[in-house]
Amino acid sequence: MTPAMADDTQKPETADYVLTHTMLRIKDPARSLPFYTEVLGMRLVTRLDFDEARFSLYFLQAGGHADRADGSLAQTFSRAGLLELTHNWGSEGDDTAMHSGNEAPKGYGHICIAVPDIAAACARFDRLGVPFRKRLGEGGMKEIAFIEDPDGYWIEIVQPDLMDALLAGHHTKT
């Protein structure tokens, strides 16, 4: 047990902090929005267009059971677990690639989507033509998959109820 894990008492200063979103830059919303909304089933809860600065923000939430947005930015900026996609206008016209974080120099790795049935999810991704970085059955952890979004960002796909058995032989949990 690490000191941090033993810390049952949160400081009052940080007790209400919320991890609200993760921001990724995208080249082209015309390809990224269908990917996140149709392939991954996220809901576009807020879109903001900044005309002067020439960029747009798209806030997406996973899962069909999310509360409907009330339209306020107070809500968009307080909800846990959103994805923010930033589109700098005109970037769809240049041919430089986004840095996925997974080539040197590395940094950011991926987002992870939990699905109730990973075999069904991966079969569907295949039918939809989604590129895989790692398919089910490949590598050391056969029941985890990685797909790529239209900019090449990695997305881990897991089925939570498989994870205890899957990782049991691989690690020490402290």
Added chain:
Amino acid sequence: MTPAMADDTQKPETADYVLTHTMLRIKDPARSLPFYTEVLGMRLVTRLDFDEARFSLYFLQAGGHADRADGSLAQTFSRAGLLELTHNWGSEGDDTAMHSGNEAPKGYGHICIAVPDIAAACARFDRLGVPFRKRLGEGGMKEIAFIEDPDGYWIEIVQPDLMDALLAGHHTKT
């Protein structure tokens, strides 16, 4: 209104998908864990050490009101809005920097923490010696701040109830 925003009916195939975590590589848990747990008040819910492959994973959750973990990985991999820090053993000994995503070639941008009182939060970060990318009062959006984590990743700090007024003059919401 975009087609995606009009889509009130989620597909059954993706209705239970959850955006569970965002993964960032870190150089040294001895500096990153105190930052995320003490400065930002996150709780370390799961630590996994992979002895053979020589890496560790740290799953952190923001907010003092989070349910306590039951110790299962099924739970760790199904909760929304976690942060996963990946430490490849030995990386604390090399002097290459992580790619923050915010220098060319760009990609990943930041995570965002919502706080109830941003002035108090930023004053506390200052007292704790946290580096700022952008302080309150600077730039076009004066009531948003950006701090840096120990690897140089950007962290946006917002106070949700200020966001509607703050962004009102800057964008078109569609």
